[in-house]
Every structure is written in structure tokens, then in C-alpha cells.
Amino acid sequence: GLESGVGYEWTPDGKSIVFEGLKDPAADYNYRNSHIYSLDVASGAIRQITQRPGTWTDPSVSPDGRSIAFTGADSSRMSYRAADLYVMGIDGVNIRKVSGSLDRDPGDVTWAPDGSGLYFSAGDRGTSNVWFVPAAGGTAPRKVTDGVQMLSLSSLSRTLTAVGIRTTFTDPPDVVRYDLKRPGAPQRLTNVNADVLAGVKLAGEEEIWYPSSGGARVQAWIVKPPGFDPAKKYPLILEIHGGPHGMYNVAFSYMFQNFAANGYVVLYVNPRGSTGYGTAFGNAIERAYPSVDYDDLIAGVDTVLGRGYVDAKRMYVSGCSGGGVLSSWVIGHTTRFAAAAVRCPVIDWISMAGQTDIPLFTYNFFDAPFWEKPDQWLKQSSLMYVGNVTTPTLLMTGELDMRTPMPQTEEYYQALKMRHVPTVLLRFSGEYHGTGSKPTNFMRTQLYMMSWFQ
CATH class of the missing domain: 2.120.10.30 (TolB, C-terminal domain)
Structure with missing residues (x-):
């Protein structure tokens, strides 16, 4: 059961x-x-x-x-x-x-x-x-x-x-x-x-803590390209984790190493809603997802910008699943990012409840079902803020995804097209949730992202 x-x-x-x-x-x-x-x-x-x-x-x-x-x-x-x-x-x-x-x-x-x-x-x-x-x-x-x-x-x-x-x-x-x-x-x-890493120069990592709204203290990590020079200006990728109740950590990340090897500074953050910081921190987005997690992400970007080595005109945002929720939310609430790669997102909580394989997860995030109180469901849906989006947006989702199903991505794609926002939808054949279960697709995801950002 x-x-x-x-x-x-x-x-x-x-x-x-x-x-x-x-x-x-x-x-x-x-x-x-x-x-x-x-x-x-x-x-x-x-x-x-x-x-x-x-x-x-x-x-x-x-x-x-x-x-x-x-x-x-x-x-x-x-x-x-x-x-x-x-x-x-x-x-x-x-x-x-x-x-x-x-x-x-x-x-x-x-x-x-x-x-x-x-x-x-x-x-x-x-x-x-x-x-x-x-x-x-x-x-x-x-x-x-x-x-x-x-x-x-x-x-x-x-x-x-x-x-x-x-x-x-x-x-x-x-x-x-x-x-x-x-x-x-x-x-x-x-x-x-x-044998794979022999002779390879890996990226360096810096742990940071910074203040956010409501007095929160937030932990994040900055990944710097090999041969990093603080006097230069680098493009930045803000990569957002899914869950939303998950925890970025200090484990080896091929994706982050790959981005850094291609000249990007990578920022990855554990915003409120993340695990590993206690119940109050993880539950801070209850009945309000997204909300203060967005504050924490943007405060992290501001912190890194303050270091002086990021080009503010070449900042990019991406994430899958819960990261797709937040990356689509980010571009509906700020125009600071030059491009976005929104992967396997939820953008419409009402339709999500009827499409996903975890409907009870969806209903639990709200005080009442949408037929009783639709306002909150709409307020937390990125689709309702698509009128603010000007950021060129790459969308990627697996055709077999049952967690954040393809119609979520299609809804967002069509709305962006109606607004004449530059957008491309890539459908990954044979992929379920996420776009990287096959090694070739794992690599393609990153290559498509970097190509879109450039």
C-alpha cells in the first residue's frame, strides 16, 4: 500500500x-x-x-x-x-x-x-x-x-x-x-x-553562508573553473535542486565539474525547504511553494555577484523537477538572467494534480482542494506569471515522465510562444522523470544547456 x-x-x-x-x-x-x-x-x-x-x-x-x-x-x-x-x-x-x-x-x-x-x-x-x-x-x-x-x-x-x-x-x-x-x-x-580522472584538473569549490529574508542563514557552494582568476568576469549558472525536500551536498558532481571546465562559475544552494537543517527550515515552504526559497536563491546570486568575478549580463538559471518549479518561478519574478533551462517542471498545480503519479503530494501542499480555494493553487503556479517572462527559455522533459508529466512542459511552452519569448522544447524519448537516466542523454542535457546559454 x-x-x-x-x-x-x-x-x-x-x-x-x-x-x-x-x-x-x-x-x-x-x-x-x-x-x-x-x-x-x-x-x-x-x-x-x-x-x-x-x-x-x-x-x-x-x-x-x-x-x-x-x-x-x-x-x-x-x-x-x-x-x-x-x-x-x-x-x-x-x-x-x-x-x-x-x-x-x-x-x-x-x-x-x-x-x-x-x-x-x-x-x-x-x-x-x-x-x-x-x-x-x-x-x-x-x-x-x-x-x-x-x-x-x-x-x-x-x-x-x-x-x-x-x-x-x-x-x-x-x-x-x-x-x-x-x-x-x-x-x-x-x-x-x-583512469578517467588521471591528469584531469578538477574545479575548486567554496562553501558560503549568507543572510536571507526573515533572518534566515543559507548555505551554498561556489564551483570555480580550473585556473580560476578572480580578476576575470565569468558567466554564472544557478542550478537548483529538486524535491523540494532534498539536500545539495559535497558529493562529486560530474555536471558541476563539466560546467566549470567549460568556463562557468556554478552556484548551488540549499534554500529553505531543503533537508539537513532541521524541521523548521525544511518546512518553511509549507503551503507556500515557491516563496522564501526564491528569496534564498536570489540572495545567493547577490552574494556571489558581490565577489566581483561574475558577469551580471551572463547569468543563467536551471533546475529539474523541484528545480524546474523554481527555475520557472525565477524567470517569472526577475529578468536578471540571460537565459534559462527549465527541466521537467511543474508550472500549473491544478492540472498537475490530475496528471502526476503523486496526486496526494500535490493536494497536501494546499489548505483546500482547488475546487474550494483555487486562488492559492493559482498563486503558487509559475504559469500565472508567464506574462512577466522575457528570458529565453529552453525546456526539457522526458516523454515518459509520470512525476512531472510532459503536459506541464507543453503548457509552459505554448504560453511562452504566445508571448513571443524565445523558447525551444526538447522531448527526450524513452526518458521518465529527469533527462539523464541514459548516459547519452545525461551528456546531451548538459550540452544542450551550454549551447542555449551561449
Whole structure:
């Protein structure tokens, strides 16, 4: 009864499988709620373990088979709420929150071999590291690894040697080993892209924080071309992430490296609505998407312009999915950008509700359905601001996209044409959501963007 992949795990005795799901005849009307269940393998009987309404996910059974760790939060209409980490008995009794006030989304939940506690990863301000918390609760989680990196926890030995995937801005993902007893620099076990990167000079990256509206502090990164000279003037690409509840991070990005290698400064931002900064920051766009996220993006552009090395006449904006929402919103609210590449956007929330494969996501963003209160639906739709657009706009969407379907792009394209705004629509055959699942299309997307910008 859930819309995406589910978590499940065997009990140590091999007699049961614990899993997340929703056994409910009204499941078609369920947006995010789920429960933890137990399946008796011999009989096929299913027993519901959690009882409180909520989004309960990622069950992990303790080594002795007596407890279950899981993540989630009580049922809510909040657009975003950071998940907590819980432990309960195998029969669902004695539920306790063990993550305290961490206010970050736990992932890769793994029991310590002796059952004393739980290791987990958590995205935090553009990085991911591993944490530990006692299973009994009452003690704040402590950070075990540290570093400007994206580090996962895939497997854990009895001696607390962990294996995961690590990436940084200059290191593509590789398998690493690290010791949770004596944390230090992870040891790389693979070097998959060594031959590709041999002799290649990569772009540099600078992390910045800056103020925005309402007293918000916003984190972003500036990617600078190899051989960067601050005395020169460079074109700028503002690339916007999707979600909207997602987190740009310090992982290696071929796209950003490619843009920088072609002489662009790239700005990527975690505006309000992003994860990794707590519930209040992530939920700041509730019932108002887009809104203050736009403020944060433009404040970031102003911050980089203040450095003196960006040509204000050669600034470009782009993004896919949630980034398509915001890039189309940007060009309807400012004429500062010389061109835009709007990819797989939502531009009309009313028609989106009837076209997408996630209609309940769409309805949840508004106080009431559009037939009761259409004004808010229209106010948050980029299509309603197309009369302000003068920016030459490239549109790209997969023909098989069911998330932000092609009609969204077509609506915007036709409106731009009616206004005589320079525009091109590229339809990607065989692509679902996004335009880069095939390597050739991944490259074409970037080449089309740079060609349009030039």
C-alpha cells in the first residue's frame, strides 16, 4: 500500500519478516502513513506492530531478536518533518524515541553487534556522517565520524569495522572501510574512476553562508573553473535542486565539474525547504511553494555577484523537477538572467494534480482542494506569471515522465510562444522523470544547456 520501496528485515531465528507497509482498504487516499508489520513465514499471517498513526519506516531487528529499531514521525500534514529514531519491543511494546533533539533524518540504521545501541548516518548541512545512540535512550546521539564528506554505512562487522560509500567534491563515490572504535580517515577499497580522472584538473569549490529574508542563514557552494582568476568576469549558472525536500551536498558532481571546465562559475544552494537543517527550515515552504526559497536563491546570486568575478549580463538559471518549479518561478519574478533551462517542471498545480503519479503530494501542499480555494493553487503556479517572462527559455522533459508529466512542459511552452519569448522544447524519448537516466542523454542535457546559454 505504499508508493515507493519499503524496508524489511528477517528476524534472527528466520521465522518472521518485519516490514513497513499499510494494510488499509482506504490506502488509495493515504499520502505518507505507514506501519511496521510482522509476517510469520510458516503461516503467512501478518500482524501489525505499530499502532499510532504515523510514517513508520526502515525496521531493523536487534541481534537478539527482541527489539526493533525504526524511523519516522507521528502523522502530520506538515510538508516536511525530520524523522526520529525509535526502538520498541518485537511485540510493539515500550516504544521510545532514542534520537533526542537531533532533528536530522536518520538512515542506514544498523544495530551494534552486542545490541547496545544503533549506528546510523544523517545528512547535516551538506554532509553525511555516522552517529551512535544507546538503544535504551536517554543519551543524546554522538557523532562517530567527522569530515566534509558524504559517508554511508552499508555493513558492520562484529569488531565494529564498517563498510560504506564515500564521496567528496573531488572524489567520486568509492567503497571505503572505517573503524567505529577508533574513527579516522576511511580507507579507500576501490578507485573506480582513477583512469578517467588521471591528469584531469578538477574545479575548486567554496562553501558560503549568507543572510536571507526573515533572518534566515543559507548555505551554498561556489564551483570555480580550473585556473580560476578572480580578476576575470565569468558567466554564472544557478542550478537548483529538486524535491523540494532534498539536500545539495559535497558529493562529486560530474555536471558541476563539466560546467566549470567549460568556463562557468556554478552556484548551488540549499534554500529553505531543503533537508539537513532541521524541521523548521525544511518546512518553511509549507503551503507556500515557491516563496522564501526564491528569496534564498536570489540572495545567493547577490552574494556571489558581490565577489566581483561574475558577469551580471551572463547569468543563467536551471533546475529539474523541484528545480524546474523554481527555475520557472525565477524567470517569472526577475529578468536578471540571460537565459534559462527549465527541466521537467511543474508550472500549473491544478492540472498537475490530475496528471502526476503523486496526486496526494500535490493536494497536501494546499489548505483546500482547488475546487474550494483555487486562488492559492493559482498563486503558487509559475504559469500565472508567464506574462512577466522575457528570458529565453529552453525546456526539457522526458516523454515518459509520470512525476512531472510532459503536459506541464507543453503548457509552459505554448504560453511562452504566445508571448513571443524565445523558447525551444526538447522531448527526450524513452526518458521518465529527469533527462539523464541514459548516459547519452545525461551528456546531451548538459550540452544542450551550454549551447542555449551561449
